[in-house]
Amino acid sequence: MSDLRLFNTLTRKQELFTPLEPGHARMYCCGPTVYNVVHIGNLRTFLWADLLRRFLEWKGMKVTMVMNVTDIEDKIIRDAAKAGVDIFTFTKPFTEIFFENLDTLRIRRADRYPKATDHIPEMIDLVKTLEARGHTYEADGSTYFRISTLPGYGKLSQVELAPESSLSRVENDEYEKEDARDFVLWKAKKEGEPSWKTELGDGRPGWHIECSAMAMKYLGETFDIHTGAVDLIFPHHENEVAQSEGATGKPFVRFWIHGEHLVVEDAKMSKSAGNFFTLPDLIKQGSSALEIRYALLAVPHRTKLNFTKHSLEDAKSALARIDSFAIRLDEIAAGSDARPAARGAEIAQKFLLEFEEGLDDDLNTAAALGALFTMIREANTAADKGEIAPADARDLRAALERADLVLDIVKRDTVVLDADIEAKIEARNSARQRRDFKESDRLRDELLAMGIVLEDTAQGVRWRRK
RNA sequence: GGCGACGUAGCCAAGUGGUAAGGCAAGGGUCUGCAAAACCCUCAUUCGUCGGUUCGAUCCCGACCGUCGCCUCCA
Structure with a gap:
C-alpha cells in the first residue's frame, strides 16, 4: 500500500499517488532529442525519473516505463544537412552515447524507447482523429491545431494566454497560422528536408505530436505519470494535453511531474558560456560515475541543483563514509559471535521507516539520505561499544542493501587483490x-x-x- | 508586461505554528611506531528585511529587497 505523495503540476499540489490500475503504474518520460550528446542536466532529469520508477517498484508496484527518443526535429535536420548525412546516420551515434551514459550512471533502462520516426503512421492517425473532431485546419499544406476549439487549453501551464498582439516575437513567416498560439501538427514538406508521403500530404511531424501518439500507443489513452523538466511545461506538455484530450475526450495524464533545472556554478549551462558538461567530460576530469550520481541525487528533483566542483568533492567524501560503513558491517558479520540481533536490528528498522517516509514525501532524497547517515552514525556508535553482533551487522547490511535498490550508490567492488x-x-x-x-x-x-x-x-x- | 520559483550556518541542503535533519569543510578527541584512514564529539538563541495574525512564526498573511526560471528552441 503506497502512501507516496507527488507534486502534480496539473493541480500545483502534492497528491497521494495511486495507479489507475491497482498495483501497476504506467509512466512516460520525455527523453532526449538526439541532435547532440546528452548533458549533465538531461541526465539529472532521467535520473530522478528512474528513481521514481525504482521507488514505485520498491513499494511493490509493477511499473511500465516508456521514454521517447526524438530523432526528427529542426536542429537534427539542420545539423545533419550541415554534416552532409541523412538524419538516421546523424542521430545514431548520439543515441548510442545516450544509452552508454545511462548505463554509466546506473540509470536503469526503461521498458521501451520508441523513436519518433518509427511512429509516423500513429501520428497521422492521431492528426486525422483531431481533424475529424474539428480541432485542426490546413494552411499551405501544413496542419495546425486550433486551440480555440479546446476549452481547457492552458490548464497545465496555467498561463493566461496573452492576446495575439503581445506575441509578436513568435516568428510567423515560415508557416501560416491563423493565431500565433496555434501550433503545428504536421509540417508541409520543404525542399531538401526529410519527409514522409502521407494522407496529410508530404511532410514531417510537428514537435509535440510524437509524444502524444507514442504515449497513448504504449500506455493507453489515460495513464498515470508523465515526467520532464520544467521548461517543457509550456508549450510542449500543454500541447500534448491538447492533442491527446482533443482526440480522445479523456484525461491524458493523471500526474504531471516536473523537475527543476541544473545549473553549473550558479550559471545556466550553455555552450557559449563554456560550462556545458557531459558525463564523459566529468569522468575525464577525474570524477567517478558514482560521485556524479550522488551529487545529482542529493538534491530533490523540484529544487534547482547547483552542480559544482565542490558538490562533487562533497559527494566523494559522503560516499567514502557509506562505503567504510559497509565494509565495517561485512567485517563484523563475518565474526563468530553468536549473540542474537539487538541494537542493530532496531537501528535498521528505524532507518528503513525514515528512508521510506522521506521518499514518500515527493521523492525527498535529501531526507532519505539524512536518514541513511543517521543510521550510520548510530550503528557506528553502537559498534564502538561492542553492541553490534554479527546478526546485527547482517540486519544493518540488509537495510543498506534494501535502500540501495532505490539509491544505487553503494560501491560494488568485486576486484580481487593481485x-x-x-x-x-x-x-x-x-x-x-x-x-x-x-x-x-x-x-x-x-x-x-x-x-x-x-x-x-x-x-x-x-x-x-x- | 504576464505567470511562477526561491532566499536556512563557511559551502550544499532537509524541515516544522511551540522553539532548527543530514552531508562537506573546520576544531577537538580515540586509535596508531608515526601517519593515513576510520570512528566519536563540537559547530545556526537562529532561518533575506520590515510589519501583521497568534499565547507563541523560520514555517500563516502583507510589503519590501535580492536571485532565478518560463512566456521563443530547450531536460
Missing part, C-alpha cells in the same frame, strides 16, 4: 612486526601509488582502492 599487491601487504606486515618502519612505510607508499589505501585497524590491516 598476487603482487597481496605480497606487498604481507611484506609490510612482517616489516612492521620486526619494527622495520622504514621498509614498512616504503611499501605503504608503494601501494598508495598503486591506488591501494591501507588502514591499520585494531582488527588488522584493511585495504581499499582510492
